[in-house]
Amino acid sequence: MRRCPVLCGILLIFLTISLSGQKYTLSGYVQDNATGERLIATSVYDSISGKGTSTNEYGFYSLSLPAGEIRLKASYVGYSTFSETIRLGANLSMNIHLEPSLQLEEVVVTTNRPGDVVRDVQMSAVHIPVKEIKSIPMFMGEADVIKTIQLMPGVQSGTEGTSGIYVRGGGPDQNLFLLDGVPIYNANHLFGFFSVFNPDAISSITLTKGGFPAHYGGRLSSVLDIRLKEGNMKEFKGSGSVGLIASKLTLEGPLLRDKTSFILSARRTYLDILARPIIRAVNKANGVEGMTGYYFYDVNAKINHKFSEFDRIYLSLYHGRDRLYINNEENRIDDDTSYQTRSEAGLYWGNLTTALRWNHVYGNKLFSNASLIYSNYRFDTFDETQTLVNGKYDLGYSYDYYSGIEDVGGMVDFDYRPSTAHTLRFGSKYLYHTFSPGIETLESTDDTLRLEFNSDPVYAHEFYVYGEDNFQLGSRIRANVGLHYSAFIVRGKYYHSLQPRFSGRLLITPDLSLKAAFTRMDQYIHLLTNSTIGLPTDIWVPATDQTPPQRSYQSALGLAYNLKDSWYFTLEGFYKTMNGLIDYSEGSSFFSYGVDWEDKIERNGSGLSYGLEFLARKDLGRIRGWVGYTLSKVDLQFANLNNGNPYPYTYDRRHDVSVVVMFRVDEQTDLSATWVYGTGKARTLAVSRYAPDNYHFENTGSGIIYYGPYSSGYYTPEIEYFKGKNAYREPAYHRLDVAMNRHRETKWGRQTWSFGVYNAYNRQNPFYLFFGYDNYGNRALKQMSIFMLIPSISYSFEF
Template sequence: MIRPLIILCLLISTFAEAQTPAYTISGTITDQASGEALIGATVYDYISGKGTTANNYGFYSLTLPSDSVRLRYSYVGFQNQMQSFFLKVNVSVDVEMSGLTELQGVEITSTKDNDLIEKTQMSTIDVSLDKVRDLPVLMGERDVMKTIQLLPGVQSGSEGSSGIYVRGGGPDQNLILIDGVPVYNANHLFGFFSIFNTDAINSVKLIKGGFPAEYGGRLSSVVDIRMKEGNTKEIHGEGGIGLVASRLTLEGPIVKDKTSFMISGRRTYIDALARPIIRAQGDVDGGYYFYDLNAKINHKFSDRSRMYLSGYFGKDRFFAKDSYNYGSGNNLQEDRYEARLQWGNGIGALRWNYIFNPKLFSNTTVTYSNYDFNIFNESSSKYIENGNPVENYSRIEYLSGIQDWSGKVDFNYLPNPDHYIKFGGNYTYHRFNPGINRYKEQSQYAREDTTYGSSKIYANEFYLYAEDDFKISDRLKINGGLHFSGFAVESKTYFSLQPRISGRYILNENTAVKASYASMAQYLHLLTNAGIGLPTDLWVPPTADIKPQLAHQIAGGVARTLKKGYEISLEGYYKKMNNLLEYKDGATFLGNASDWQTKVETGEGWSYGGEILFEKKTGKTTGWIGYTLSWTDRQFENLNNGEKFPYRYDRRHDLSVAVTHKFNDRVDIGVVWVYGTGNAVTLPTERYLPAQGFNTNYYGDVGYIESRNNYRMPSYHRLDVGVNLHKETKYGSRTWSFGLYNAYSRQNPFFLYFSSDRFGNTRLTQLSIFPIIPSFSYNFKF
């Protein structure tokens, strides 16, 4: 399928060149200081009025008539570069751009620079890494997912969580990619931090709707994170020391301008800080920590061929051990206990870039991804009975996870400036472990070693896609494509043809209207235990009885640039979702030997609303204000009497303000204020005594629940403030960062429960976990 498409593209290219006297300018655009690809850099010819952008590897291609050309290469935060010459043959022009020393000096010099107006794709935001570094966050740990939460259409889960809920979707409906490889769990510390080390990131893109055909497999969003490739010029490093974790990133050339490396690590020391306190309470030893490790090597074989080898490894581990002796002499007994909870990701990717000709670029990738979750509990006792040594032993373990092997190939074909064609395909072999319980017991009374629960499931998934971003006129531009996918599991094979289309029409030089439609299919389900606060969510596939998730989303909006550096966009959307899964009432991931399919219900979902994003991108003061008005509902035949109910994270109003101000080269501040309608929760509306004959002291009152998610928590709002103090040193630079999370100590609800006062009256009580929290960190570069 792919080979004929390559031949067809080459034939079209040859025919086009034979018919018109046109030639191609192509090459790569990189950072002069590091050699990093400048993803999305723009190339514009003043004479013809044509332009293009660099892809995820910095490659660009621009075909123009044989004539004089005057090219401008531009990228936010970098100095523009100009190239002028007469185009009479195909020419390769590699450009190295230098950064601006004063960011506030960046000016929008033409509407042609305005991506907001020019781009066909809507509902897409390029996340500024400067904002990720400068805005205040919990415990001072820079976190790209916390910054994404501040954007319209995106909601956080519980207080302090790094999870995202996009346009009414669940956490499983976000396609989170590291260098193109899906990540199945992006959280550390029970969701309070994400797995992404900002120091190792090159670029971040969020797509909420109008999905290009190259993306598939999820319903609600794409978070496309590209890691640094490694400095090809000289050795550099950066890192930081904070309240809960430290990090270090090193990068540099192995062979200058040809082979480079990047390695980045982060680890918490919560366990080291807490262990003396825990041990002071007795013989218990325990703690918690997490770590991340990113590594990449890239090698340039030639101007046309380059290879990358990258990996990510991360794990969270909570553990506790206890041992004690009692008795003496022949009556001495020794008891030991150990418990462990751990989860983590392992990802590897080998990719090869090859430029077939100045118009055709390819990327071939082989990847491995593994996510596993493990609960372990072991106890033993040793003693003397009737003069004989006796040992009792028991072990309980719960395992779940998902493992993937995948291969894909992607092509970018640019026949002329009015068409940007992408096509490719992917195959993935899945191994699901939805939940295995292992139990082992050994004593003088019993011996048992058994495994029960859901059996492993093996599945095959593939997709093919093609899309074209084509310019119909100076005002009208369309991106149309198809994404065809299939999933074979057990004796069932599912297929899905997903059309995608988006377009923009320029009303005037400062205003454009946009619209999009996207059909999406998702062949993975995440069974979520709401409120547990642990990573006990299970990834499961569709089966002969459980169908894939489906969604249709339409969106429309207006984008406008105001005066220099100001932009505003307004979008409305409607999304319908089918084949969503929920646990049955009372069911959990644990339990007996029953299969997970017997514990779930299938239903529908709706989400619709409007979003406003107002941004200031230049000057000493920059930032944005985002507002979302939305409605999100669910409906299941056998839940809530078959009636619609609000989704737990249905939030009517969501407002965020994120601002940074640079006083001078040494001092800047960041301020974040957020407000949101309270989450929906399920609470009983009446309480009564149990049936006669029950012990009321043991069972307590019985609550009557009228409907699911029938109550709203109090509204949520919070102010965060941070100050960064910079200084250039002999060996590089250093930054002291000080922050206040929840600066006015708002008692936001984390959990609601019923309690009794001293008079025996029942009342609803709110649990809040984060008052005002100061933080500091020391960051450095060399």
């Protein structure tokens, strides 16, 4: 009997140890309390133990902690911090509702949250709040996602005013644009001056420039992952805007409260409507009947339904289209004979995407997303002319060119969180591609002539599988290690690659970390482009048995520093090599009619890009903004271009600076300004010229006259000497934009008047360069500048 107290004591000790080591899982979703919108990348943590996690792209979190009392907190910029004390004694499902913060400076940002830029293992990534996009100065009064991305270090813009991006030396085809997980192949409206992404329909924006985790693949340089809003689950809401060139309207609300919601957002320009009276008057003055116009529109729609806390489905759609049209009719009478000439020409291009997704939670640690996706991009241009003599057909022809790419596929992704020390992701994706590189048709309208020049459609299968683990080693080291295996089957050729991915973080102090990353990326599609203003004549083509895929290796090393929870600083160096690049051969272009695309190109090009990026950013308080600086160099090399020697990439900018400042004067007024500076683009220009043998020339003051054995005059061919490809630098580019937003609360909602000035000090930046003559008849290099000081005004509302 004496042994009983001893045995009971021993059992009590073991039971205490067992209970103290017991862990339970707290899981659920984080969402906006006012709308029910799920919040991505929200920090969820126990402030007692310091352990935590962040929500995935669907707002799901899973946090395993020891039994006992925890102080659960959740924080997200723009929302008041959630805090609740819980005694954890069993697995618990708990949704967290965050309240939007009325005063941005009151938002609590705690340095021990895992989502902090210092503690996050991911480097070379930028998260941009949608409200920030609407706060900074806007080109022509239109808020634009990609133009905001251009203000980040490591991201170069294309020609002035356009929305193309060139990331760490990569080309425009090396950026993967994802809209709700579906690839967008042409992200431009209005010849590149606006992007296809309507900020009113967007929930989150993340740009990744390097250190790519294994679940991303298919492009060499960047991933822009954009998620659409889900729709208000609580009440019907709307918003819209009216600007100088476009208007938008967004409607959202519950179909079944807290069960089913929808969002519908539409946008259209009205340049064609506003300019119609002017164009009609000009044409009439010149004796021509007809109309010329341009417009674009896009529509985003999404519906989601919650079956239970474990199952939800989403159906999303995007459709956008640009249309440029020219319709003319000219009538004349000559010697009692009437002639009527009718002509019609146009450019049409656009995207159609859709996705059907199913989210399911298995238990409290495993989350899955399965999707069926469809993407279609099409470009079509045509020209038709017909002549009638005395009302009867005499002569006519038509020309049509079509190209595009279509994807059908599916993917499944799993997110498994066994503990706070590990987050596992694994999954796969399959795409069936149909490439239409170019179908040309030339025919007479009386069917007596028909010619076709076709680049045959190319069909391809692309798939990948991946796995990655984001894990903690002790209190200072965290890493994300993964493998991405991809394959591409085209014309009987099987390309495949195993791509290692690594990102690591060493926490030097609570406010300072050292980060490193290494990635290999393979890309199985190319973009043939010879345009610098975003024309849709760019053609998507696949890797084939003759044209190999692109490949890159990128290494990065950097520091991240958090200053008093208000400022953070990042400094990153990167080194990237690229192989398998293509470009048009000398003398070839989109306009080389009747030639197959594989006969127009140079293959197996290589590129080298390296540089240093600095970012200082302040996200809280009345004064917010950032300063970005990039020092970089990019060289390309092709065997048959520039005599096989390396040459600067067109968008190789040695120095690139951006300064963004946002100042909230009071609840009704906020001011903002952006200033950008960049080294001039590299161009190929002749440095001298000379007359052919046996020719000489004389400058007469009114022009240059050539004299030779066979001809003389003002227009005799001359020989130009080029020092090298892209050996000339344009003048440096710089510009200041300013804006003011004036808000007013009303009985029905909120209204905002926005005033802005683009290029406030009227800098004449070159749009393109050309050779002409000065006032003395001497040949001179001149520039065309089209974006001078441009004021804008827009009105927006919410209800």
